[in-house]
Amino acid sequence: MEDNGVEHILSYPKLVAVLCVLFGLTAVTIVVSRIELGILNIWIAILIASIKGSFVLLFFMHLKYESRLLKMTFVGTVVCLAILIGFIFWDISFR
Amino acid sequence: MMVDTASSDKVGVKLGMWLFLYTEIMLFGGLFVLYAAYYTRYTADFIQGGKSLDLFMGAFNTIILLASSFTVAGSITAVRRQKKKMALGMVFTSIVFGLLFLVNKYFEWGHKFEIGIYPGSQTLKQAGHGKSIFYGLYYVITGLHGLHIVIGMTLLSISFYFIASNRVHAERYVVLENSGLYWHLVDLIWIFIFPLFYLIL
């Protein structure tokens, strides 16, 4: 059983920095979407969204400073969803 | 060590909240399964559909939600530093941003309804299968997301009241933390909805 001692407090400057990163990435994803990259477009969009999401998770949602259990179960859930989406393509892609 | 009242175990309460968030991820996940399948089948129509959505509105809503996540996170810092007024201000701002998001959504949807784009409409029928599915998914996903914004705003309002009445303070802020987690999740889901609908150009 883990017991957090004094929990880590995120300072305002740090929060602002994260927000700036998020705004920046939003701008990037919009700009990149206007460049014709064919099939890559959607994957890059998902990649940038994942990076943005990671910042929200790790800092705003404090996951970076949480227990290994929380980190592992979060990753596990995402993997579970990825498998469900992925496995559907055994059907969709081969009809 | 046996915990007498489990509610005094903050780590446990937080674990419970995260577990609940996982169910929300899987809930929207089902819709993303559908999106993935239909995007593959109707790629050209989805691209056309993406172009027909209002990029400015979508981007603006993205910025609003990101900012509201910032203010929610800031409110926790404020509570823990015993800055009650700052905390109240931050939570209030988050709620206002949520409201702004909903207002934007109302105008976006309203505009689409006006030009005949809604489930079961003649316009959609004539636009073909791909467009019909694109907009069907658009309405269902953003609709469910909007419902979660309302739930999130409710939780934040309760937190606002608790901070104001000193039920939430530097030694006891788990309700605010968990409401915040819920709000961040709503932001997180939008972070994926935005490119999948507005940026496949």
Place this chain on the structure above:
Amino acid sequence: MTDAPSYLETPSSPKLKGIWAWLLTTDHKRIGLMYLMAILFWFGIAVGLGLLIRVELMTVGETIMSAETYNAVFTLHGVIMIFLFIIPGIPAILGNFLLPIQIGADDVFFPRLNLFSWYIYIIGGIFAVISLFTGGAPNTGWTFYVPFSVQTESGVTFTVLAAFILGMSSMLTGLNFITTIHRLRTRLMGWLQMPLFSWSIYATSWVQLLATPILSITLLLIVIERIFGVGLFDPNKGGDPILYQHLFWMYSHPAVYIMILPAMGIISEIMPVFSRKAIFGYKGIVASSLAIAIAGSLVWAHHMFTSGMSDTAVFVFSLLTFAVAIPSAIKVFSWVSTLYKGSIVMSPPLFFALCFIYLFSVGGLTGLLLGAAGTNIHVHDTHFVVAHFHFVMFGGTAFAFFGGLHFWWPKLFGQMYNFKKAYISAILLTVGFVLHYIPMLILGLQGMPRRYYNYLPQFETGNFFAGIGAFLMVAGMAFMFINLLQGLLKGERAPADPWGGTTLEWTIPSPPPLHNFSEPPRVKSYPYDFSDVKKKKSAHGQV
């Protein structure tokens, strides 16, 4: 040991009086009993519906009901059995009562959420009743396949909403149990000191948590389709009905593991006690429980081999389905190995457990026939499938549930029941079961479709005998419940440990007091250590 009053006499808060001491309780033991009553109520109704089905099928053509009524009866039978009995069943009743005690805790982590989950269950049941009055009973089968579920005028909307609400109860229970196991295990109760029933509840809870939301969104989509006609599954609007099936089975296959994992947990508790010997392969059983939970989430499309999905998908899902059989087989092997060279004492719980092992194995083997894509085409949607899932869900889960009731009845109520009557009821039930479902296996192989109101004349004999079996089964179950009830009213007082168990629930009084442990629980380093269980003269409760 103090003589504290039992939980049956003690409200969870002294302010609660009368009926409110139950309806507003936060005591996991009382909540477990409230689930027992509600769930057995719905079980009775669903058994009645099942009996009606089998009576109708006993003769060719119309026997006692019209075709439309028949569709509604088998739909309701399935919906009630699955969402109101089997999925909540063991976790909500026995899990609620025993999990905290087995891990040395005083209650679950979120007691008020626990009560809330019970109310959600009750509301879900009410919605199911309302559906009968909003367009009539649903007639789509419990699987609600599109397009019929979207187009039919029967009360599908409310039925589906009922299932949605019941799903929330299931999810929240899973959430509660996961948190409980992570945060409230007593000192020295490490993961490898936890009893196997608790482990099975843990694995089940994860499936409940992660799979149920997929069902929730699928059911919501049906309601949205019925009301708004969005067309996400409608080929006329570009939709793909097979995607509905994918989404539906992404939950409903893991759901069967929600059903069977706790049942297997019960068997893993019963076998060592009545062999007076440690369970064979404790770690293997733990690993196989987790493996079943994970691998079971990868095989859903084996319900869809004939749906029109791609051959590649058929191949992949068939292959994975065979893989899932392996961890289940590991368990069967472990249970039987536990008996080997054990000091076996026959008892009603053991009898039910042995029947479980046989019936579940038959069900599992028939599953292989279904999992192989080629043979599946011959038996899909026939009575072979119906027999298969009844072997595993009824012969499996329900028998384990009955065994668990007989095992823990003395703990729940402090009363013993009559053993002879228990054996008679179990034998009646098992004989009836076999007479009922084996003909169905044959009828299915011969080509009799499921969910059909009528059938070809050559199937009549098999159906007739199956009907006789149905009556025997129901008689057996009725006798069983009457015996348990008589035990409550006039049975002998049960001691704390009537069987010679090693897990923590047997160290506290029968029935337990409100606060489970008056002194800190003494955790063994291995949960199935029988070294200091004295041999009793007989297992017949006479200590």
